[in-house]
Amino acid sequence: MDELQTLKARRRAVILAHNYQPPEIQDVADHLGDSLDLSLRASRTDAGVIVFCGVHFMAETAALLAPDKVVLLPDLRAGCPLADTVTVADVRALRAMHPRAAVVAYINTSAAVKAESDVCVTSANALRVVSALPEEEVIFVPDGNLGRYLASRTTKHLITWDGTCRAHDEVRVDDVRTARREHPEAVIMVHPEVSPEVAAQADLVLGTGGMVRQARERPEREFVVGTEAGIIHRLQKENPGKRFHLLSRSLWCPTMKYTTLAGIVSALRDLAPRVEVPPEVAGLARRALDRMIELTGD
Numbered sequence: 370m371d372e373l374q375t376l377k378a379r380r381r382a383v384i385l386a387h388n389y390q391p392p393e394i395q396d397v398a399d400h401l402g403d404s405l406d407l408s409l410r411a412s413r414t415d416a417g418v419i420v421f422c423g424v425h426f427m428a429e430t431a432a433l434l435a436p437d438k439v440v441l442l443p444d445l446r447a448g449c450p451l452a453d454t455v456t457v458a459d460v461r462a463l464r465a466m467h468p469r470a471a472v473v474a475y476i477n478t479s480a481a482v483k484a485e486s487d488v489c490v491t492s493a494n495a496l497r498v499v500s501a502l503p504e505e506e507v508i509f510v511p512d513g514n515l516g517r518y519l520a521s522r523t524t525k526h527l528i529t530w531d532g533t534c535r536a537h538d539e540v541r542v543d544d545v546r547t548a549r550r551e552h553p554e555a556v557i558m559v560h561p562e563v564s565p566e567v568a569a570q571a572d573l574v575l576g577t578g579g580m581v582r583q584a585r586e587r588p589e590r591e592f593v594v595g596t597e598a599g600i601i602h603r604l605q606k607e608n609p610g611k612r613f614h615l616l617s618r619s620l621w622c623p624t625m626k627y628t629t630l631a632g633i634v635s636a637l638r639d640l641a642p643r644v645e646v647p648p649e650v651a652g653l654a655r656r657a658l659d660r661m662i663e664l665t666g667d
């Protein structure tokens with residue numbers, strides 16, 4: 370731990386960690402947040418090095434928004450299977466089929482897919498961004514559940530892709546029924562990556578940042594949480610007088626757990642593995658992220 374802090378100071382590094390990271394990683398982070406917070410932090414940091422504790426597309430987003438920084442991902446195996454469900458060729462084919470539609474890429478995509486898109490969104494701003502678009506037709510990739518959820522909440526015509534996050538997609542309506550029976554006083558909040566059928570049974574549908582805020586601000590003392598298990602550590606730590614239950618055992622993302630303290634130490638020591646985006650992709654991908662930030666004023 371001392372070594373980590375010494376190296377961090379020597380490298381002038383900042384540690385950004387996603388809300389799904391293991392507890393010991395959350396506890397050494399300078400900033401813990403959702404995909405949107407962390408992207409904005411990356412774009413505004415004056416540190417020389419960003420250690421990104423999360424998955425690959427998040428580190429890539431940091432590299433796009435902070436092009437003059439060294440961005441480290443302690444373990445390159447930390448991918449996002451959802452992001453891998455859509456390719457550049459898929460987006461080009463969709464665009465050819467629907468030439469009048471805007472292409473909206475969820476932040477859980479590669480930089481190459483972002484570069485093919487008109488604008489990016491995260492769970493925190495998807496509804497605002499999609500509603501603000503001038504186009505009536507919207508191609509949304511890759512999360513089909515989030516796409517269908519957005520379709521139910523806007524007047525836009527959504528063309529969705531059938532990618533899913535396995536951890537969220539495996540939550541069942543029965544899990545919500547059981548949670549209501551076992552914790553009748555609890556607020557049930559779910560991530561929009563669950564199926565729309567599950568979302569319809571919940572009290573709140575929120576990204577991880579929204580869950581953190583609601584847990585803090587609402588008067589209720591008990592919550593059932595329908596997103597990846599790692600967030601429970603943060604919620605419990607920040608709200609010691611409240612109780613948090615995980616909605617389903619499926620809510621576990623193995624690649625989020627590749628980050629270790631030893632991995633952070635060696636990344637800081639070796640300044641590797643680095644995440645870099647080739648310039649021919651970076652310009653266009655950055656434009657899609659900047660447009661998201663412009664449309665929401667974040």
Ligand code: 13P
Nearest residue numbers: 403404405491492576577
């Ligand atoms: P948030 O943006 O809500 O933190 O979600 C990130 C994510 O990858 C969900 O699977």
